[in-house]
Amino acid sequence: MIPVNQPLLDGNEKKYLLECIDTGWISSEGPFVKQFEDGFAARVRRRHGVAVCNGTAALDAAIEALGIGPGDEVILPTFTIISCIIQIVRAGATPVLVDSDPATWNMDTDQIEAKISSRTKAIMVVHTYGLPVDMDPVLDIARRYGLRVIEDAAEMHGQTYKGRPCGSFGDVSTFSFYPNKHVTTGEGGMVLVDDDSLADDCRSLRNLCFQPHKRFVHERLGWNLRMTNMQAALGLAQLERLDEFVARKRHIGARYSAGLADLPSARLPLAGTHYADNIYWVFGLVIDEEKGMDAEDVMKRLASEGVGTRPFFCPMHQQPVLRRMGLFENDRHPVAELMYRQGFYLPSGMALSDGDIDRTIEAVWKVLG
Known part of the structure; x- marks a missing residue:
């Protein structure tokens, strides 16, 4: 794994x-x-x-x-x-x-x-x-x-x-x-x-x-x-090694981006904006709903391919503990709801090797491509 x-x-x-x-x-x-x-x-x-x-x-x-x-x-x-x-x-x-x-x-x-x-x-x-x-x-x-x-x-x-x-x-x-x-x-x-x-x-x-x-x-x-x-x-x-670690994270992000650039059924992280380049703390994917799968489905299939994943955050307005307190009863935040339902992230740790990245890319293509 x-x-x-x-x-x-x-x-x-x-x-x-x-x-x-x-x-x-x-x-x-x-x-x-x-x-x-x-x-x-x-x-x-x-x-x-x-x-x-x-x-x-x-x-x-x-x-x-x-x-x-x-x-x-x-x-x-x-x-x-x-x-x-x-x-x-x-x-x-x-x-x-x-x-x-x-x-x-x-x-x-x-x-x-x-x-x-x-x-x-x-x-x-x-x-x-x-x-x-x-x-x-x-x-x-x-x-x-x-x-x-x-x-x-x-x-x-x-x-x-x-x-x-x-x-x-x-x-x-x-x-x-x-x-x-x-x-x-x-x-x-x-x-x-x-x-x-x-x-x-x-x-x-x-x-x-x-x-x-x-x-x-x-x-x-x-x-x-x-x-x-x-x-x-x-x-x-x-x-002492923070600059090295930042460079490593950006290398991981670039390798994933190149390998998954043509993936037809998922949205990749934005590479940058006018104010910052992505540091790729984690490399996330948001699955297109038209694919007929949600994040949980894809994560299970990737696990069977030996790839660990984590789900995106559950929005605060959907947290059971907060709803029981009477909070956010009428809140609707459709973008966050979609990201939670369809989003997850791939292995992104500092010790991840290029071989691990390439194996992960192959598994993502097998499951989603």
Whole structure:
């Protein structure tokens, strides 16, 4: 079976991990945490990086630090992972959804302004699968209406928008370091900000809101979201190779694109826009409905050919847990619904060989061609 993802861990990962063990610095107090925070923040051109235990935790801390709560509304894409909406709902705020752009698979920025109300506090942009959201319209709307911008750049390590790093646009931006990301720490995430007070707030929230002079006296509820020194050691070794990893991903995307260019029954990822070239975090396909198969059918057939796959995101307005809360009863977002029904992605991991790519292309042609 060709796996959907397999990370590359053949740089300085082992060396740095052994240093953690040899020195005994294995907790969040170790020196690699600060080195990783500073290095990653510099790469994204941010003043502050706050390392946390995963990408969901980064979003949780970001939403809490911005003071989003009951009575507030947050506009975000329906086509995203559920991590983006969890803390909005738990904080008592109301998520307001927009549909996807069928070309880029990102949120349709033309729909945002119509969703703004007197209660809107923030826009959450989520860069999806390989191309960034068109940020200029979002930032213009945010300025005109006085809204905060939360930028989920979990899948955009090394990607840029008009030459500027993804992760540098939001009032608060977040990353994930799950094993399928360009930079992995196994599990891990990071909050990135320029504002000193927001950075301090996020650091406090990740560390149970301990106080400097009265450690076990708490004025606020936080979380234990700390990243360990061992995770940060992995991340630092991975960060050293980010440019190499970006080039590798684009090679994978180009090879798939060439091999599947004439496939008659599926839409391939857009190679680029006027503001960015695709980074191909994953290589997705959207099956034409006229083919008479949905994504689930195709994925089962590819599995029988020894090719691992993953489905596209289930839209937020179709999530059973959210519908049971009374959310999104009348929402219809046809582009996202189609992408979920007909979309999936092929093996896209960093360790994928050209032979694996070619075998996958052959299997896709066998199933769909």
